[in-house]
Amino acid sequence: MLSKSSKYAIKAVLFLALNSNDNEKVMVKDISGPINVPQAYIAKLLQELSRKNIISSSRGPKGGFYLSEDNRKQSIMSIVDVIEVEKNFNSCMLSLKECDENKPCPLHKILYPFKSSIIKNLRSISIKDLALEVELGNTFLPL
């Protein structure tokens, strides 16, 4: 469904949404523990996200990663877009490179509607939205 990397990235971003802002930054070493992801690995992912402006960072003392207000408005899918290497999330479920409505594979009818709904959902929901649900206690950030 989602690669490990994507999951890690989403967890980390959500953690930042809940624990950082423009003047409260979080260092990688303080992220990896709570979200239960190896430090060196999450560091790499955060760097990628930062480079693509999904999250913000500043280096040196008092530096760290954080989410600006603008960052928070972005969709969950934008995280996946950066991390997911294969765009298998967008391709045909059997073998074709791309789905072809005119020449659908046997699984298309069954699976495609779901997949496109999932993607639409992930595009329409923002980081902020998800973080809010956690703050309200409706959903839970793991472990």
Added chain:
Amino acid sequence: MLSKSSKYAIKAVLFLALNSNDNEKVMVKDISGPINVPQAYIAKLLQELSRKNIISSSRGPKGGFYLSEDNRKQSIMSIVDVIEVEKNFNSCMLSLKECDENKPCPLHKILYPFKSSIIKNLRSISIKDLALEVELGNTFLPL
């Protein structure tokens, strides 16, 4: 979504559904070409499926793989169950091992309904069903 192996396996089984029966068997070397999967690789997958009685086989001259009437009644999901090594298709989309309705992760509400529908669909649809759609020209077996 689905591993390459699962996709290959589904394609191969569908090919067998369309091109074999109890007294017309197909050899691996005649399967790999049409479905566009490396021969040695699809052989391995077919062997697994055969061992788990998803498909049938007989060896020696005139041997090969084929689908019995019983085989055809099985669901598409039963193929995936055999091939998919990680049961990531059944687990939480963020980090938990299993989904926990009482302590759902932030993505649960959005993604879980879709995922469980997909699985339900794949369980309810049989090999025969899908093959028929291809025979009717409604869907297409690739390349």
Added chain:
DNA sequence: TCTATAATATGACAAAAATCATATTTAAGA
């Protein structure tokens, strides 16, 4: 301006998934 502290860049290494190779077993037909 110097030092310490943080991210960044780069690449090595490990584990898992996909691919390939081959010796063994089974069965049909001469």
Added chain:
DNA sequence: TCTTAAATATGATTTTTGTCATATTATAGA
């Protein structure tokens, strides 16, 4: 019964994904 043709079993190799290590660069604060 012998030969040949097929799947089967097993494992080696390659590629991809995930993980770890470290030298470099930027910046806050003394």
